[in-house]
Amino acid sequence: MKNEQDALDAVQETTFRAYKQLSRLREPQYFQTWLIRILLNYCHDQTKAKKRWKLIETVPEEHASHSDDMRQERVHLGMALEQLGPKYKQVIILKYFEDMTIAEIARVIGRPEGTVKTRLHQALSQLRKLLEKDGDFHV
Numbered sequence: 001m002k003n004e005q006d007a008l009d010a011v012q013e014t015t016f017r018a019y020k021q022l023s024r025l026r027e028p029q030y031f032q033t034w035l036i037r038i039l040l041n042y043c044h045d046q047t048k049a050k051k052r053w054k055l056i057e058t059v060p061e062e063h064a065s066h067s068d069d070m071r072q073e074r075v076h077l078g079m080a081l082e083q084l085g086p087k088y089k090q091v092i093i094l095k096y097f098e099d100m101t102i103a104e105i106a107r108v109i110g111r112p113e114g115t116v117k118t119r120l121h122q123a124l125s126q127l128r129k130l131l132e133k134d135g136d137f138h139v
Helices: 004-020 028-050 061-083 086-097 102-109 113-134
Strands: none
Touching: 004 028, 028 086, 028 102, 061 086, 061 113, 086 102, 086 113, 102 113
């Protein structure tokens, strides 16, 4: 969600929506997956509505010389991620930022593991092309 306040709002709204719709949960053993799905849907809706992106936070000046390259890489990666389609960005975020397994991602997004693997492969290919297009990075 790009900042702590939006993330807290997302957790609060997810909790509210889950409590409100708890009677609709068909399989109690998938409560965590169901909850994550609600959270993902909320975050996706908010991101689409606000269309904002904070790429980096300010870095202390004593680390500026080392952080300039890293900051530039984060900017390029963030811009490349924003150019991916929602289904590709979703699997990248779940896999690499949320550290989920293929099986967990499949349960969360409600697709077979093979579909998740295909989307992940396609997303990484697209990211490579986008980053190589800049000429600065070679993945």
